[in-house]
Amino acid sequence: MAHRFAFETLDQTFKDIIGVNLPYGGKVMIFGGDFRQVVPVVPKGTRSELINGEQETMIDDMMQLPSSMVIPWNGEESIVQLVNEVFLDLECHVCDARYLVERAIITPKNEDADKLNKMIIDKFSGTEHILYSFDSVEDDVRNLYQQEFLNSISSGGMPLH
Structure with a gap:
C-alpha cells in the first residue's frame, strides 16, 4: 500500500514534465497490487469501521486480534x-x-x-560473497559528492553500503 501523496506527486510530476493538464500528463497508468487491501472510504468513520467493519473494539478503537495471529513477546x-x-x-x-x-x-x-x-x-548455506560499493563518482572534478554521502545512500531493494 502506498500513501495517496505518492500518487498525487507522481501525477503532478507527469503533468509538469509532459506539459499536459490531464491525469498523469495524459499517459496511461497501470497500477498493480491486491485491491482487497485498499480500505473503504467511510466519511467520519472510526478506525475500526475503516479496517474491520463490525469488529468489536476495545478502548480507543483498538481491536483484539485472534490468538491464532499472535506470538507472545519474549524478546529475541x-x-x-x-x-x-x-x-x-x-x-x-x-x-x-x-x-x-x-x-x-x-x-x-x-x-x-x-x-x-x-x-x-544467515539460514542459507553456501559461501558468502562480499561486493563493495563505489566511494567516488567518475569525472567528479569539483568533489560534489562526498564519500560519507555516497556511503549513506540506501535505495530500496539494495543492501546497505
Missing part, C-alpha cells in the same frame, strides 16, 4: 519464532523461487527489515 525468541513460522523449513526450500516469493515479513522500519533480512540470510 519471539522474532526467531516469527521467522521460523513464516519461513518454515527454509533450509529445504532455498532453491524454490515460488516458496520464497509467497512469503514476506513486513515491517515499518528499515533497521528492523535489515535485522530480519540478516537473520533469514
